[in-house]
Amino acid sequence: MLFPSRLFPTPIDVGAHVWTLATTGKLLPDLGKTLTRASIAFVIAMALGTAIGIGLGRSRVADRLFSAWVVVGLNVPAIVIAIVLYIWLGLTEFALILAVVLNKLPLVIATIREGVRSFDPAYDDLGRAFRMPFLRQLRLIAVPQLMPFVLAAARTGLSLIWKIVLVFEVLGSDGGVGFRISVFFQFFDIKGIFAYTTAFILVVFVFEYLILRPLERRVLKWRQPR
């Protein structure tokens, strides 16, 4: 063998190890912890970011006041936010989730703000001409224009969240995929690291192909095929 198998396990070894860890180890509880954290952070960041993004997109004054903070948020290293929050709030679940939310929030705000700015004013005229009530305009004119941007924010945000949740778990948590990988790292257990990574990627694929893409197809079915 050219490479020692301890450092370069075969895909079959990794696959078998995934099964072992899932049935006898802590893989499933760890995945559950990480997914819970990621899901909570994702929902909060999307809801908050969409609301703030709409506000900044509609109000020039608000945008002038807060756009510099969005730039700061986009560029402050994720690890700095996590460390500061861990110092202030302790190694708690709340600090971890808040750190993830604060890292993802600026990206959602910036994407949604661009979406709102790209609204076609001709449709506002349409709403006025036919005296469409506000909520009806919101549902039939504003939301469909915003949906491609919400989906883009969801996709990029989700990929960002997966990564930072794991890093923050390494930094300070009592379980989860990141935490377990940091334990494997201390023992140079490459097979364990690959097994957890594989399981995690499988979860990401399930999300992408069973949730995000069907949702995208459903919401954007009116688009002209390119």
Added chain:
Amino acid sequence: MTGPRLDIAVEGKRFDFLPEPLLERLDLVVESSSVVALVGPSGVGKSTLLRMVGGIDTLFSGTVLVDGVPAASAQPAGFVFQDARLLPWLTALDNIRAVRPETTEAAALEMLGRVGLSGFEHYFPHELSGGMQRRVALARAFSVNPRLLLLDEPFVSLDRTLVREMEEVLSALVEASRPTVLLVTHLPEDAAMLADRAIVLAGRPARIAADYRFDIPRGQRSREQREAIANQIAASIGMRETTA
């Protein structure tokens, strides 16, 4: 059923980017169930006046009354924009129902049938040709208010064949429902084909440069008569030639 009477008395309409008012002391009465063409060069204020009648533009001094009710408070008019302006995420049927929820599915289907689009109700706008999209827009306008139609250059950027097709559809709907129609166009031929009366706007601030009432009913004009009317209108707006 008859269309409403329009009483337009605009004292002034200004835009910040224009040194002079666009419209000033413009008085006009449009009789019930008449088809009136507003003709004039681009930028003269035809579309702005139409938006004021439609209650979209309320920033002016003066009054625009629809059967005695201020335009902004009146029942919304059936407005047809220069582009089809369909919501691309809704089907033809849903586009009609979107602007007026009281429109039943059966009524929307019937309206689509009247503009020759039976069978296309579940098509999205991008699946329809330009002419078909304009017909959906016309059906939408009619379903909102079959008594008052405001048409803002509804044939612009269509080829002449499609224009003829649209004119026929529109004429049939107007004959059946007898609405009041205000048609904005820069082509005298459209006015000669469709209108009972043509008002030529010119200058800045815009004034009524000519007001023609045609003796021969619009559906009974021969090609020569239409050309004569079009030439008459063209002459009053300084167009030396008219397009066929």
